[in-house]
Amino acid sequence: MKKILAMxxxxxxxxxxxxCGASNDAPATEAPTTEAxxxxxxxAPATEAxxxxxxxxxxxxxxxxxxxxxIAGTAxxxxxxxxxxxxxxxxxxxxxxxVGTSYDATGEAMSAGTIDIGWLPGGTYAxxxxxxxxxxxxxxxxxxxxxxxxxxxxxxxxxxxxDGPQVTYYRSLIYATPSEYGKQLAAKVNAGEALTxxxxxxxxxAVQKTSSSAGYIYPxxxxxxxYDGKKISDLANxxxxxxxxxxxxxxxxxxxxxxxxxxxDGRNDYEASWTLPxxxxxxxxxxxxxxxxxxxxxxxxxxxxDGIYNDTVAISKESQFYTPELIEALQNCxxxxxxxxxxxxxxxxxxxxxxxxxxxxDYDGARAALALVS
Numbered sequence: 001m002k003k004i005l006a007m008x009x010x011x012x013x014x015x016x017x018x019x020c021g022a023s024n025d026a027p028a029t030e031a032p033t034t035e036a037x038x039x040x041x042x043x044a045p046a047t048e049a050x051x052x053x054x055x056x057x058x059x060x061x062x063x064x065x066x067x068x069x070x071i072a073g074t075a076x077x078x079x080x081x082x083x084x085x086x087x088x089x090x091x092x093x094x095x096x097x098x099v100g101t102s103y104d105a106t107g108e109a110m111s112a113g114t115i116d117i118g119w120l121p122g123g124t125y126a127x128x129x130x131x132x133x134x135x136x137x138x139x140x141x142x143x144x145x146x147x148x149x150x151x152x153x154x155x156x157x158x159x160x161x162x163d164g165p166q167v168t169y170y171r172s173l174i175y176a177t178p179s180e181y182g183k184q185l186a187a188k189v190n191a192g193e194a195l196t197x198x199x200x201x202x203x204x205x206a207v208q209k210t211s212s213s214a215g216y217i218y219p220x221x222x223x224x225x226x227y228d229g230k231k232i233s234d235l236a237n238x239x240x241x242x243x244x245x246x247x248x249x250x251x252x253x254x255x256x257x258x259x260x261x262x263x264x265d266g267r268n269d270y271e272a273s274w275t276l277p278x279x280x281x282x283x284x285x286x287x288x289x290x291x292x293x294x295x296x297x298x299x300x301x302x303x304x305x306d307g308i309y310n311d312t313v314a315i316s317k318e319s320q321f322y323t324p325e326l327i328e329a330l331q332n333c334x335x336x337x338x339x340x341x342x343x344x345x346x347x348x349x350x351x352x353x354x355x356x357x358x359x360x361x362d363y364d365g366a367r368a369a370l371a372l373v374s
Contacts, residue, residue: 051089051090051091052089052090052091053090053091053092053093054090054091054092054320054321055092055093055094056092056094056096057081057085057092057094057095057096057116057117057321058095058096058098058115058117059077059096059098059116059117059118059119060097060098060100060106060109060110060115060117060118060119061074061098061099061106061119061350062099062100062103062106062118062120062121063100063101063102063103063244064103064121064212064214064245064263064350065244065245065246065349065350066244066286067099068285069285069286069349070349071099072284072285073284073345073346073348074097074346074349076342076346077097077346078094078095078096078097079095080343081095081333081337084332084333085329085330085333088332089329090326098115100118101243102209102242102243103121103124103208103209103211104124104127104209106118106120106124107120107124107125107127107128107132107211108128110128110131110132110314110315110316110318111128111130111131111316112318113316113319115316116315116319116320116321117314117315117316117321118132118313118314118315119312119313119314119350120132120311120312120314121211121212121213121214121308121311121312122213122310122311122365122366123211123212123216123217123218123366123370124212124213125312125314125363126363126367126369127211127370129360129363129367131316131317132314132317133314133317133322133327133360134312134314134358134359134362134363135313135314135315135327135330135331136312136313136331136334136357137168137309137310137312137313137355137356137358137362138310138311138312138313138347138350138352138355139166139168139353139355139356140166140167140170140310140351140352140353140354141163141164141165141166141167141353142164142165142166142167143160143161143162143164143264143265144161144162144163144164145158145160146171147304148304149304150173150174150189150301150302150303150304151190151192151301153173153300153304154189154190154296154297154300154301155296156294156297158296159267159296160264160267160268162265162268166353167310168309168310168356169308169309169310170214170263170264170265171214171218171263171264171305171306171307171308172215172219172222172261172263172264172305173261173262173263173264173266173301173303174219174259174261174302174303174304174305175252175259175260175261175262175266175267175299175301175302176189176203176258176259176299176300176302177251177252177253177255177257177259177260177299178252178253178255178293178298178299179204179255179256179257180255181202182203182252182255182258182259182300185199185200185203185258185259185300186302189300189301189302190300195302195303197228197230200223200227200235201234201235201236202236203235203237203257203259204237204256204257204258204259205232205235205237205238205239205257205258205259205260205261206238206239206241206247206251206252206257206259206260206261207219207232207239207240207260207261208240208241208244208248208261209240209241209242210373210374211370213308213366213369214263214305214308215241215245215248215261215262216232216261216373217366217369217370217373218306218308218369219232219261219303219305220232220233220373221305221306221369221372221373222303222305222306224372224373226303232373239251239257245266246286246287248261248262249262249273249274249289250287250289252299253289253291254289259302264304265351267296267299270286270289271294271295271296272284272286273288274291274294274295274299275288275289275291275292275293275294275295276290278290308366309362309363309365309366311350312363313334313355315327315330331355331357334355335354335357338352338353338355
């Protein structure tokens with residue numbers, strides 16, 4: 001009996017060892033594999049779903065340069081924006097670039113939410129800042145000349161170069177064209193004589209829309225400061241332009257007006273096209289204007305405005321991208337792009353060489369200027 005019990009005990013112990021061995025081996029080989037596969041199957045889709053995705057981002061530039069020049073110069077920007085935003089964690093299927101028909105048209109489109117991001121001059125931003133928010137301010141190379149004496153800007157010897165230090169402002173200049181009366185105005189200024197209100201009031205002026213900082217607001221302030229509060233709206237002969245500075249320069253070259261107003265490096269931008277035949281274009285696509293003499297000798301400065309705070313990159317408050325996280329991503333996106341050689345080349349169309357994070361109060365001065373001339 002003892003022998004039988006001993007044999008039964010040994011058999012039970014042997015069966016227990018076999019059972020323990022089977023249960024320990026199975027998890028070591030099969031369970032982890034099944035668990036790992038299950039983890040991959042559930043986590044990958046969760047990661048993809050968590051990555052924000054947008055069908056379209058719309059960008060618009062104001063027509064401070066010819067629309068064809070802006071479109072050609074920014075042709076590679078959409079792919080750069082998509083790649084940089086993807087690197088920052090946001091997938092965008094399409095980036096669309098347009099040029100507004102006027103400064104106000106871009107501001108109004110942003111107010112309505114049909115444009116997400118706009119490049120607005122300070123004055124235009126001030127006008128539409130209830131519906132838009134500045135996210136970046138442009139920096140640019142200062143010019144070799146920053147004199148407040150208009151005669152210092154004139155002649156081939158005083159041709160400006162874009163090689164100054166980085167600045168956050170620019171100036172507008174009042175130019176006398178090569179028309180007969182324009183030459184008379186230039187001759188007085190270059191001889192050190194002050195122009196009278198009567199001198200200016202007899203001239204034919206070409207100006208931009210009222211929201212343009214360099215093309216209307218600051219030239220108006222220049223008149224107000226120097227001619228007892230007189231404004232552009234008080235002048236007898238004013239031609240308002242809707243199509244940008246290219247039209248102003250073509251009117252000047254054709255001697256259709258006596259005075260135009262433009263940002264200070266405008267002659268740099270139209271130097272080549274100024275003396276090209278009218279059936280040719282310069283390397284940026286600007287149409288030739290048919291003059292034979294240098295633009296530095298023919299288009300003379302007769303007035304210099306105060307400094308204008310640089311252009312903005314602004315976002316529509318109606319945009320789907322108007323969140324703190326997306327604003328930060330867009331700020332980093334454009335700062336990173338313009339930090340590359342390709343980015344600098346793209347934004348050179350606006351003479352922008354860098355971007356700095358901005359806040360709305362930076363443009364209180366522009367807002368005050370706009371209120372003053374309205």
